[in-house]
Amino acid sequence: MIKSFEDLIVWQKSRLLNQKIYMITSKFPASERSNLTSQLRRASVSVSANIAEGFGRYHSQESMQFYRTARGSLLEIRSHLYICLDQKYMDKVQLNEAISLIEEVSKMLSGLIKQTKNYRLNKLSSDN
Numbered sequence: 001m002i003k004s005f006e007d008l009i010v011w012q013k014s015r016l017l018n019q020k021i022y023m024i025t026s027k028f029p030a031s032e033r034s035n036l037t038s039q040l041r042r043a044s045v046s047v048s049a050n051i052a053e054g055f056g057r058y059h060s061q062e063s064m065q066f067y068r069t070a071r072g073s074l075l076e077i078r079s080h081l082y083i084c085l086d087q088k089y090m091d092k093v094q095l096n097e098a099i100s101l102i103e104e105v106s107k108m109l110s111g112l113i114k115q116t117k118n119y120r121l122n123k124l125s126s127d128n
Contacts, residue, residue, distance in 0.1 A: 060116050
């Protein structure tokens with residue numbers, strides 16, 4: 001049974017994504033610390049933080065909004081990673097590994113959004 005956001009597999013996977021992004025960005029040139037490094041790390045942290053915050057909301061509509069924001073942050077990360085590839089800050093293998101994890105988390109988030117929406121609809125219909 002899921003008692004806290006830490007029990008959510010999607011949150012656990014988002015932590016792995018955080019680790020991967022921090023590892024990749026640790027090798028960036030110093031000139032990127034306040035730009036690409038910062039943007040990637042903030043977007044990555046945003047994913048796990050929004051999943052946690054969404055889990056803590058009492059209203060499913062609010063929860064879904066946080067989950068959608070997390071999904072948007074995944075797309076931001078993905079876009080930034082292509083810039084990293086173009087600038088030769090990472091190689092194609094690293095890009096593909098990161099994108100694979102991004103896609104996995106995104107699918108899980110979509111499932112969580114759908115599950116939350118269905119729970120809300122079932123609750124509304126049982127209240128009538």
